[in-house]
Amino acid sequence: MTTALTITNASVPGRLEGLNLSLAPGMLAGLVGPNGSGKSTLLQVAAGLLPTEGGVAWLGRDIGEIPVPERGLLASWVPQEARFEFGFSVRSVVAQGRYARGDDDFGVDDALRQLDLTALAHRPVNRLSGGERQRVLIARALVTQAPLQLWDEPLAALDPRHALEVLMHARRLTQAGATLFFSLHDLRVAHCLDFVVVLHQGRLRAAGPPQLVLTPELLLEVFGVRARQTPGLTLELP
Amino acid sequence: MTPPWVHRIALPVALLLLGLLVVASLAIGDLHLGPTRIFAGLLHQDELAATVLWNIRLPRLLVAMLVGSALASSGLVMQAYFRNSLASPGLLGVSSGGAAGAVVMIGLGWASASIFVLPLAAVVGAMAATIMVIVLARRGASTERLLLAGVALNALLGAVTSYVLSNFTLSYERNAKILFWLLGGLEDRTWEHVIMASPIVLAGALLWPLGRPMDLLSLGAREAQSLGVDIKRLRRSMLVLSTVLTALATAVVGTVGFVGLVVPHLLRLLVGPEHKRLVPLTLIGGAAFVLACDLVGRCTAGGLRVGIVTSLVGGPFFLWLLRRQA
Numbered sequence: 001m002t003t004a005l006t007i008t009n010a011s012v013p014g015r016l017e018g019l020n021l022s023l024a025p026g027m028l029a030g031l032v033g034p035n036g037s038g039k040s041t042l043l044q045v046a047a048g049l050l051p052t053e054g055g056v057a058w059l060g061r062d063i064g065e066i067p068v069p070e071r072g073l074l075a076s077w078v079p080q081e082a083r084f085e086f087g088f089s090v091r092s093v094v095a096q097g098r099y100a101r102g103d104d105d106f107g108v109d110d111a112l113r114q115l116d117l118t119a120l121a122h123r124p125v126n127r128l129s130g131g132e133r134q135r136v137l138i139a140r141a142l143v144t145q146a147p148l149q150l151w152d153e154p155l156a157a158l159d160p161r162h163a164l165e166v167l168m169h170a171r172r173l174t175q176a177g178a179t180l181f182f183s184l185h186d187l188r189v190a191h192c193l194d195f196v197v198v199l200h201q202g203r204l205r206a207a208g209p210p211q212l213v214l215t216p217e218l219l220l221e222v223f224g225v226r227a228r229q230t231p232g233l234t235l236e237l238p
Numbered sequence: 239m240t241p242p243w244v245h246r247i248a249l250p251v252a253l254l255l256l257g258l259l260v261v262a263s264l265a266i267g268d269l270h271l272g273p274t275r276i277f278a279g280l281l282h283q284d285e286l287a288a289t290v291l292w293n294i295r296l297p298r299l300l301v302a303m304l305v306g307s308a309l310a311s312s313g314l315v316m317q318a319y320f321r322n323s324l325a326s327p328g329l330l331g332v333s334s335g336g337a338a339g340a341v342v343m344i345g346l347g348w349a350s351a352s353i354f355v356l357p358l359a360a361v362v363g364a365m366a367a368t369i370m371v372i373v374l375a376r377r378g379a380s381t382e383r384l385l386l387a388g389v390a391l392n393a394l395l396g397a398v399t400s401y402v403l404s405n406f407t408l409s410y411e412r413n414a415k416i417l418f419w420l421l422g423g424l425e426d427r428t429w430e431h432v433i434m435a436s437p438i439v440l441a442g443a444l445l446w447p448l449g450r451p452m453d454l455l456s457l458g459a460r461e462a463q464s465l466g467v468d469i470k471r472l473r474r475s476m477l478v479l480s481t482v483l484t485a486l487a488t489a490v491v492g493t494v495g496f497v498g499l500v501v502p503h504l505l506r507l508l509v510g511p512e513h514k515r516l517v518p519l520t521l522i523g524g525a526a527f528v529l530a531c532d533l534v535g536r537c538t539a540g541g542l543r544v545g546i547v548t549s550l551v552g553g554p555f556f557l558w559l560l561r562r563q564a
Contacts, residue, residue, distance in 0.1 A: 049460045072466020079461060085321045086456050086511035096454050100466030103450065125457075137461075144465070 002060035004148055004179035005046055009054035015041040016052070017202045023181055023195065025059075025147070028174040030190040030210075031183040033199030034223055039183040040080055040152050042199060046181065047077035047150045058148055072100030076146040078137045078182075080153045087124030090117055090136050097143035111139040114169055116162065130157040138166060142173070149173065151182035155189070164237050167192075187214060187223075198222060240510045248509050252522045256303075259529040263299050264291060266533060293428075301427040301490055302532050302544070303525035304435040306497060307442055308487040309333075310524025313498020314516060315445065315480035318456040319473065323506070324381050324559065326498035327484040328552075330371045331391030332364050333495065336488030337419050338398040339363020344415050345402035353434055357489040364485035367391055368477060381563065419492035422545025424532055427490070435490045441483050442521050448475060449513035456511070494528070494545045496552020501527050503559065 003022040010019045016038045023029050031039050044050040048063045048071060056063045058074050066074065076097070084093075094117070095108045112118050115135040120128065125136060134157045141149055155163045167189065170180050174194070181197075190196050191210045198205040198213060200222045206213045216227045265271050269290055271279065279287025313326040327333045339359040343349045349356050374387035403416055451472050454462035463469045487494070501523045502516065509515045528544060531551065535542035542550075 044460070047464050049463060068463070068468040069466045072464065075464065077460070077464035079458065082458060082461065083321075084457055085323060086506070088453070088457065088511050092453075092512065093457065096457070096465060099450070099454060140465075 003057075004059060005181065006057040006060075007042075007046060007054070008057075010042075010045050010056065011053045012038075012041055012045060012050060015202055016045065019054075019204050021197060021204060021207060023179055025179050026174050026177055027179050027181075027194045028170060029179070029181045029195040029197065030193040031181060031197045031199065032185070032187060032190050033183075033205075037199040038202040039199055041202075043077065043150045043152050043181070043183060047075055049077060069100060072144070072146075074146055075148040075150060076141040076144040078141045078149075078151040078154055080156070081130070082133055082137055084126040084133070087126050089122050090125055090128070091121040093125050093136055094139045094143060097140040100144070107143045107145070111142045114142065114165075115139040116165070131159060131162065134158060135162060135166075138169075142169065147178050149178055149180040149182075151180065153183050153185070155184055155186065160235050161237070164235065168237065187219070187227075190214060240508070245509060245515060248515065248519060249522075252519055252526065256522055256526045256529070259526055259533065260299060260303075263302070263529055263533055263536075264295050266536060267295065297429050297432050298424050298427045298532075299529070300432045301435055302424050302528045304432070304438045305424075305487040305491050305494065306501075306524035306526070306528030307521040308435070308438040308483040308524070309494060309497035310501035310520045310527065311442060311445055311517065312480040312483040312487070314502040314513075314520045315448075315452070315476050315483075316498065317502060318452040318513065319476050319480070320375070320384060321456055321458070322381055322384055323503065324499070324556075324563070325384060326496070326502075327364075327480070328493070328495040328498060329385060329556075330367070330375075330388040331395055332367045332371070332481060332484045333488050333493045334392050334395035334399075335367025335370075336360035336364035336485040337493045338395040339366075339485075340489055340492075341399045341402050341416050341419055344412055344419070345406040347412065349415075353430055357434055357437075357486055360485040360489035361482055363395075364481045364488065367395060368481045372477075419488075421543050422492040422494040422548075423543035424491055425543070431490050435486055438483060438486050441479050441486070444475070445479055445517055445521075448472065448479075449517045452476070452513040453511075456513075492545065495549045496556065497524055497527060497548055499559075500548075500552050500555050503555075 004025040006022040008020055011017055031042065033039050041050065045052045046056060048056060091112065094111055095105055098104055098106060112121055115138055117135055117139055120132060125133065134154065138154055141151065154166055158166060174180055184190060191214060193210055196210045196213045197207045205222055206218060219225055219227045264276050271287055275284055275287045278284035279291040282288045309327060316325040316327065317323050339362050340356050343355055343359040370391055371387050375384045451467045454465055454467050455472060459469050502520050505516055505519050505523050509519060531547040532544045535544050535547045
């Protein structure tokens with residue numbers, strides 16, 4: 001069976017070392033690790049945006065052999081944060097996700113609705129809050145309909161409700177066959193995913209189902225925290 | 239946000255405005271010509287009007303329009319490239335690079351060898367300046383960094399020009415020609431200058447299809463690449479086009495400042511940042527702006543050169559923009 005994403009012996013000097021990873025199609029996979037462990041670097045390598053030693057393949061095809069315009073059809077990358085210099089409208093930025101498909105505008109209004117952006121559709125993006133900007137970037141990724149989605153800390157600036165909604169849309173995406181690989185800091189959220197990749201000092205420390213990977217020993221070693229099961233606050237969408 | 243009716247009328251209004259300015263600049267001068275005499279002159283039915291129009295006003299008009307379109311669209315492209323709305327050929331030193339190239343050729347006495355010497359020298363000078371500013375400022379650089387790189391380059395290239403002026407054994411004629419470059423003017427432009435500037439039309443046409451990918455690039459290079467834009471190719475095209483546009487304009491009229499800053503900015507305020515609208519409007523708006531500045535200069539007592547008028551408009555505008563950004 002072809003994997004959705006295969007990374008073979010990827011290295012970026014000073015940031016990532018000899019990393020091997022493969023993700024099966026339809027997987028909702030999380031990438032965790034302390035600050036500076038190389039999460040953003042790994043996602044950019046996976047998206048084909050950083051030159052790397054080693055290989056990256058999408059759906060069994062080496063990305064070096066995929067022409068740039070076609071790459072836009074296969075994978076979508078969401079940056080950790082975006083600086084918008086020009087006042088494009090929210091809607092026009094989301095519609096950019098259709099660039100590789102001939103700017104057909106398909107699914108743009110749906111994505112705006114899903115990310116709660118309909119009311120902001122005509123607002124200039126350079127006048128949005130951090131969380132609103134992040135939702136715009138996620139909406140743009142959704143409209144690409146790319147089978148491989150690589151999101152860099154999509155939940156970081158979101159309030160609890162929008163974070164839960166994004167997770168819900170992420171789950172729907174993978175149920176429809178797409179593969180989503182995203183970085184996050186909330187280990188409780190990571191516990192609910194299909195697969196977790198743990199990075200530590202630029203190396204792959206562990207990868208697998210969260211129940212097997214996120215053990216108290218690993219959390220102590222990698223993050224320096226002690227895990228304890230307590231009856232805490234659980235949030236869900238109404 | 240810009241209301242849709244503004245988008246619908248922007249292009250027709252710009253064309254109408256340009257048309258009016260064209261008529262005005264054919265009509266106004268030492269010899270005032272009414273519409274009927276302009277018509278008769280263009281058809282060679284009125285000897286005096288024909289001489290004035292065909293030998294003086296038409297070449298000047300065409301050069302002004304070509305130069306305006308070139309400088310304004312060059313500024314637009316640089317702003318998308320650097321993702322900074324204050325980038326423009328004058329402020330970044332690209333115009334100075336073009337002028338330095340041309341001045342060196344004039345100083346060496348090679349400029350009269352062929353009409354292609356000056357444009358080529360200007361392209362080489364402007365390209366060197368563009369490469370230096372990229373190395374100094376990098377893409378997506380902060381405004382401060384970009385402007386400081388421009389200040390440094392303008393000073394450096396100004397030194398080259400001053401060196402040629404002071405250290406070459408120059409005839410009075412060559413010195414006068416160099417001063418002409420530094421002031422930027424449309425006086426005594428001939429059909430030869432129109433031919434020199436004519437590749438601007440081609441460069442402007444090549445710019446047209448880059449509008450959409452430029453939208454994506456202006457919001458981030460990696461984002462654009464992940465959405466399917468061939469960033470390397472796009473950047474190369476943008477760089478070559480914007481540099482050649484500035485260099486050709488500089489080769490024909492010398493340094494005319496602030497056009498690349500003022501025109502794209504005003505149009506962005508009017509119709510929003512989308513390049514599919516901005517590219518055609520900037521080409522037309524740039525032509526209209528330089529024509530208008532030339533008309534103002536011609537109507538001022540004693541006459542003001544077009545480069546002085548654009549700077550008198552653009553300088554305060556730039557300061558206003560800086561204040562607004564802060």
